[in-house]
Amino acid sequence: MCDLSVDPTCAYDHSDLHPRVTLALFRHLAHERITGKKPPERQPLTLDSQAAAWLSVWGAY
Numbered sequence: 001m002c003d004l005s006v007d008p009t010c011a012y013d014h015s016d017l018h019p020r021v022t023l024a025l026f027r028h029l030a031h032e033r034i035t036g037k038k039p040p041e042r043q044p045l046t047l048d049s050q051a052a053a054w055l056s057v058w059g060a061y
Contacts, residue, residue: 002010015022047055 002013
């Protein structure tokens with residue numbers, strides 16, 4: 001399986017012939033990447049009153 005957007009010289013791209021295999025490999029690789037790294041620590045958000053008012057107008061705070 002090849003990703004032609006990354007490697008346009010790939011001569012053996014069969015992802016269109018086997019879409020389920022391609023999707024399964026993609027999901028497996030994504031899961032490995034997700035579980036392999038620990039996410040960074042979250043930083044607390046501190047807003048001043050003006051920024052809080054802007055977010056309140058848009059319904060996001």
